[in-house]
Amino acid sequence: MTDNSIRSTGSEAKTGTDLTLRGLKTFVAVEETRTIGGAAERIGSSPSSVSQQITALEQAVGAKLFDRRGRPITLTPAGQVLRRHAHKILETVAEAQTELAELNLTALPKLNLSIIDDFDVSLTPALVSRLQAQFRNCFVSASSGRSDVMVQELVSRRSDIAIAAILPDDTSAYWVTPLLRENYFMICAKGVIDPDQEILPQLSALPCVQFSEETHAGHQITQHLRRVRFTPPRRFAFDASRSVYASVVQSGGWALTSPLNMLDAERFAPYIDVHQMPFPALSRRIWLIARSDELGRLPERLATDCRRIINRQTISRIVEIAPQLVNAIEVLHE
Structure with missing residues (x-):
């Protein structure tokens, strides 16, 4: 069945007009938004093109489909009949496209992943191994880096799937699902904070090690500190978690960080103390992002694999390193 191969019968024999998938998608958009302008915006077309598609459909079925005299416009009896069939047809076509896409994936020659560097140890190797077992x-190929860079690789089509803490500016062309949420906490060099004394005055006297504001975490933390009106002097900032943790240890300072950051820099765990946030709570989400309708159900299956790996390996390792973080990370489902 192609876009132009659904033929009507009866009155169509007189007009020679076809029922097309494009026409049915336009019909459903108008039926759901109840306006020509709303339908045009939804399908990325113009109001005049939408009107032409509806007119062609009406010629094909030999009856008016919408009563356009009122606002919002409503379905006629013929439109109500077509509505039932249009939804079924479009659902069937979508299922067929997904199955065909999955069939083609068996011969997929290359798959490019862009994954934030916080997952370098815990997720990326296991995920790549699973994919290689499925698609021999x-x-x-898996690249690693900051969230903004990973998303840009996806947008520029240098990668097929991204895992990042931020989303593209326009998500309309992407399939997006959350993987996890993690709460920020505080680390400091071992022994420099007395938990029995007031925390904030102690922090003011210690070096604050920050993530670069070019990173999502750095921007998020800086904005949060401004909101709570605690703005330590900026002395140095780093892109990489390992550099932040190393600097905390060497400078006798402190930093706000996340469980995934801790996992990425676990070699420094013996030299730091973990504390709850001395400020209002702050968290971030990690997302899996793929272009819509290009990889069938692979992104969905990949998200399921990611959640399983995070549950079985990532969280358990984080809790091993720092038992205080047992509730600081949560796997999310769509």
């Missing part, structure tokens, strides 16, 4: 003839 597929070359799997």
Whole structure:
């Protein structure tokens, strides 16, 4: 069945007009938004093109589909009949497209992943291994870096799937699902904070090690500190978690960080103390992002694999390193 191969009968024989998938999608958009302008915006078309598609459909079925005299516009009896069939047809076509896409994936020659560097140890190797087992003839490439860079690789089509803490500016062309939420906490060099004394005056006297504001975490933390009106002097900032943790240890300072950051820099765990946030709570989400309708159900299956790996390996390792963080990370489902 192609876009122009659904033919009507009866009155269509007189007009020679076809029922098309494009026409049915336009019909459903108008039926759901109840306005020509709303339908045009939804499907990325113009109001005049939407009107032409509806007119062509009406010629094909030989009856008016909408009563356009009122606002919002409503379905006629013929439109109500077509509504039932249009939804069924479009659902069937979507299922067929997904199955065909999955069939084609068996011969996928290459899959490019962009994954934030916080997952370098805990997620990326296990995920790549699983993909190579599923697609034996597929070359799997995984790049690592900051969230903004990973998302840009996806937007510029240098990667097929991204895992990041931020989303593209326009998500309409992407399939997006959350993987986890993690709460920020505070680390400090071992022994420099007395938990029995008031925390904030002690922090004011210690070096604050910050993530670069070019990173999502750095921007998020800086904005949060401004909101709570605690703005330590900026002395140095780093992109990488390992550099932040190393500097905390060497300078005898403190930093706000996340469980995934801790996992990425676990070699420094013996030299730091973990504390709850001395400020109002702050958290971030990690998302899996893929372009819509290009990889069938692979992104959905990949998200399921990610959640399983995070549950079984990532969280358990974080809690091993710092038992205080047992409730600081949560796997999310769509």
